Amino acid sequence: xxxxxxxxxxxxxxxxxxxxxxxxxxxxxxxxxxxxxxxxxxxxxxxxxxxxxxxxxxxxxxxxxxxxxxxxxxxxxxxxxxxxxxxxxxxxxxxxxxxxxxxxxxxxxxxxxxxxxxxxxxxxxxxxxxxxxxxxxxxxxxxxxxxxxxxxxxxxxxxxxxxxxxxxxxxxxxxxxxxxxxxxxxxxxxxxxxxxxxxxxxxxxxxxxxxxxxxxxxxxxxxxxxxxxxxxxxxxxxxxxxxxxxxxxxxxxxxxxxxxxxxxxxxxxxxxxxxxxxxxxxxxxxxxxxxxxxxxxxxxxxxxxxxxxxxxxxxxxxxxxxxxxxxxxxxxxxxxxxxxxxxxxxxxxxxxxxxxxxxxxxxxxxxxx
Numbered sequence: 001x002x003x004x005x006x007x008x009x010x011x012x013x014x015x016x017x018x019x020x021x022x023x024x025x026x027x028x029x030x031x032x033x034x035x036x037x038x039x040x041x042x043x044x045x046x047x048x049x050x051x052x053x054x055x056x057x058x059x060x061x062x063x064x065x066x067x068x069x070x071x072x073x074x075x076x077x078x079x080x081x082x083x084x085x086x087x088x089x090x091x092x093x094x095x096x097x098x099x100x101x102x103x104x105x106x107x108x109x110x111x112x113x114x115x116x117x118x119x120x121x122x123x124x125x126x127x128x129x130x131x132x133x134x135x136x137x138x139x140x141x142x143x144x145x146x147x148x149x150x151x152x153x154x155x156x157x158x159x160x161x162x163x164x165x166x167x168x169x170x171x172x173x174x175x176x177x178x179x180x181x182x183x184x185x186x187x188x189x190x191x192x193x194x195x196x197x198x199x200x201x202x203x204x205x206x207x208x209x210x211x212x213x214x215x216x217x218x219x220x221x222x223x224x225x226x227x228x229x230x231x232x233x234x235x236x237x238x239x240x241x242x243x244x245x246x247x248x249x250x251x252x253x254x255x256x257x258x259x260x261x262x263x264x265x266x267x268x269x270x271x272x273x274x275x276x277x278x279x280x281x282x283x284x285x286x287x288x289x290x291x292x293x294x295x296x297x298x299x300x301x302x303x304x305x306x307x308x309x310x311x312x313x314x315x316x317x318x319x320x321x322x323x324x325x326x327x328x329x330x331x332x333x334x335x336x337x338x339x340x341x342x343x344x345x346x347x348x349x350x351x352x353x354x355x356x357x358x359x360x361x362x363x364x365x366x367x368x369x
Contacts, residue, residue, distance in 0.1 A: 003223050007142070008234050009162070017142065017166040017226055019219050023055055026130070026167055027063040033126065033164055039066040039096060043087060043114045044105040045074035048132055051175055052105060056130070068094055072113075076262045079109045079148050081157065087117045098122045101164075107133035107180075108140035108266070112155070115146030119161035128165040132172040134184025135267055138191065138225040141166050143233035143243075153322065154254050160238050170218045178303065179265060181213070185302040186249075186267030188221065190274055191228035193295065194248045197340030199224050207301060245342040248334040249273035252357060255319035259311055271304035276356035280348060281336040283355065291339065307362040316357050317350060 003019040018029055027035075040060065044053055049071045057067055070090045072083050104114035104127060111129050118127035131141040147158020173181060192200030202224065203210070209217035229246065236243035253273030257264060275296045282292035296306050320331055333348040 003219065005223065005226055005230060007162075007230055009237055014162050015165055017168065019168050019170065019223055021169065021171045021215050021219065023052075023059050023167075023169055026056070026059050029165060029167055030060070030063065030128070033101065035060070035064050035101065037065055037099075039068070039094070039100040040064045040103055041091060041094070041096060041100070042067065042069045042103045042105050043110060043117070044069065044071050045078075045107075045110050046071050047074040048106040048110065052132060052172065056103070056105060074106075074109070076109055076149070076266075079113055081148060081150065083113055084117055084120075084148060087113070088121060091117075091121055096121075096125070098125055100125060102127035103130060104128070104141075104163075105130045105132065106136070107131065108136045111136050111141050112146055112158070113148055115144075115161055115163065116148055116158055118163075119146055119159040124161070126164050128167065129163045130167050130169070132169070133176060134173055134181055134222070135187055136184075137168050137170070137173075137222050138184060139187040139229065141168075142226055142229050143246075144237065152258050154258065168222060170215060170222060173218055174213055174215075182303040183265035183267030185210075186270040186274070186299070186304055188225045189299065189302070189304075190246075190248055190270060191225045193274065193278075193336060193339055194245050194334070194342035195228040195231060195340060196224075197338070199228060200339055204298065210302075242344075244332055244344050245334050247332070248336070248342050249275075249277055251320050251331060251333055252276045252316065252353070255316045256308065256311065258319050259316055264305075264308075268305055271299045271306065272308055272360050275299065275306050276353075276360050277334060278336055279359040280333075280352050280356045283352070284335065286335060286337050295336075295339070307360050309362050311357075311361055313354050313357040313361055317353055320353060 005017040006013050007015050042056055053069050060067055072078055102114055102118050104111045118125055129141040131137045144160045144162040146161050147155045150156040192203055206217055232243055232246055249270045250273055253269035256272055257269040278292050278295045281287045299306050330346040333345050334342050335345050337343055
């Protein structure tokens with residue numbers, strides 16, 4: 001029997017996350033939404049379309065009033081208002097009304113973009129998430145954050161808008177290349193670090209099975225990771241307080257992502273940001289030296305970077321101050337009290353942030369040490 005996680009808002013259930021190892025139950029899961037009387041637009045990217053769009057359409061063709069597919073080029077550079085505009089035009093051309101539905105099939109870029117279109121087209125239409133990357137399954141498909149980038153500002157335009165269902169087929173993780181798969185582990189490790197020491201230890205204990213992409217282990221890992229995020233977003237659905245701890249590693253991580261023109265994957269940048277934030281936590285005597293080095297080194301077995309070349313620490317710092325996670329003129333920085341316990345701090349100084357960046361900055365001089 002498939003696992004199911006119920007997400008609540010104001011103590012009321014709003015949608016389920018369903019964990020499966022194929023798409024065979026997707027039509028059944030959509031029945032409660034009256035899909036037989038609705039048109040469905042599958043929105044995906046050019047890469048994922050080749051893997052799964054036909055399978056989704058075959059599974060749903062006899063259950064929908066009509067099904068169409070829209071795809072756009074994959075990559076963060078296409079997560080923008082131009083793509084949103086093109087999707088609006090496609091929906092208008094295909095006469096989609098407020099009672100119809102969207103299905104986001106793909107990774108975080110597809111999910112964030114589709115969610116934003118759903119939130120804004122005709123003032124809001126229903127959508128479901130079918131995430132196909134580890135990063136999307138454990139992070140971007142949960143909690144109702146939707147949005148796109150604006151110029152060089154990541155996720156600057158968006159809305160909180162909840163899906164009707166999240167359907168996770170964990171077997172899609174088998175088709176990811178190693179770099180994309182391990183990028184998702186950046187968010188998985190982050191969830192353990194900020195919310196559950198027990199889950200963090202579970203990741204370490206199941207490292208071999210995670211590397212092997214054992215389906216039962218993957219299903220358990222994604223379920224446990226989503227549970228960590230559920231505990232946070234249910235308390236603070238619109239990021240007025242505690243939800244900000246999910247940004248652990250993201251202030252510096254997003255800045256590196258922008259500075260490197262999105263050449264690095266999101267999870268890789270999060271890993272670097274987590275190391276820098278853990279370093280600041282150590283220097284504030286919140287973590288011991290041994291705890292810091294254990295946290296840092298645990299990213300390595302999952303092929304995630306703990307250092308980076310060719311950056312300008314001052315430029316990275318300047319980019320952190322343009323991040324949307326600012327509170328007034330203060331950076332809302334996330335630190336670790338211990339593994340499994342994060343805190344929000346608005347007193348982290350420029351000098352501390354620069355020191356954290358320098359900790360992950362690998363220079364020519366480091367070769368001589």
